[in-house]
Amino acid sequence: MSVNSEIQTPRSARIAPEYTRNKGRKGNFEMYAWLFMRLSGLILVVLVFGHLFVNLMLGDGVHAINFGFVAGKWADPFWQVWDLAMLWLAMLHGTNGVRTIIEDYAEKDSTRFWFKMVLYVASAVIIVLGTLVIFTFDPCPANASAELLPSFCPAP
Template identity: 85%
Template sequence: MAVTSEIQAPRSGRVAPKYTRHGSSRGNFEMLAWLFMRVSGLVLVVLVFGHLFVNLMVGEGVHAIDFGFVAGKWADPFWQIWDLAMLWLAMLHGTNGVRTIINDYADKDGTRFWLKSVLYAATAVIIVLGTLVIFTFDPCPPNAAAELLPSFCPAP
């Protein structure tokens, strides 16, 4: 005699209370974070390959990359914006990915809070410092000692 038992469909059982949605659900944030990862990933592919092509293939290639090359590149607002977009998108994309990993693997709320706090603080510091470097970079600062200036700077 065969014994048959009914197999429930996946997710048809009761959902644990901690996984139920409430009025203040974060579902929209997670959906937007998921969408951001896809869009920023595509944009980053274009930005990174454009960056690599210009730096490694155009002109003398890798042999031309030095302080003067970067100074000349960042003298153009187009390349400042390009590098800024690459910095911001890479940092936010990576931060969102690490945030997801923390949410998946940190079991305790306190651990999750502190890991994400450190992550967000590090992200903010790197974004702020990187933005400042891109926009305040001056290869020929005024009142600098002549022996410290690159050869292409006019003599003081």
């Protein structure tokens, strides 16, 4: 048996396809996106479990969650910032994850572009609307009829 220092050509030409998509364009973006996923995931665990503990374990638990509970909670700037951080991190974390899936599975550049545009627009709309709800929520709106107001609102 002779020793041949040459590697034989594989029978299948598709043994190692060359990956050329987005070659050299991204720089360190993917590394920062990867790092963001890990850090935001850790922070989200703290935010979500804190949210669940306050809402479900303190007081009367799930039976106490109603309009008044949310109104009282969002009257405190601490809980507004807490819920805002949870909203923003969850949306950005999820958007980055879906972006990665699109990058992996969409083969055509145009398909990838449009999927990501729909993703980014949907994420931006949800972040903007959620932020507006958190900071403009008023349980006792002016000029509302008394029968529509919750019991804790002063009579108009």
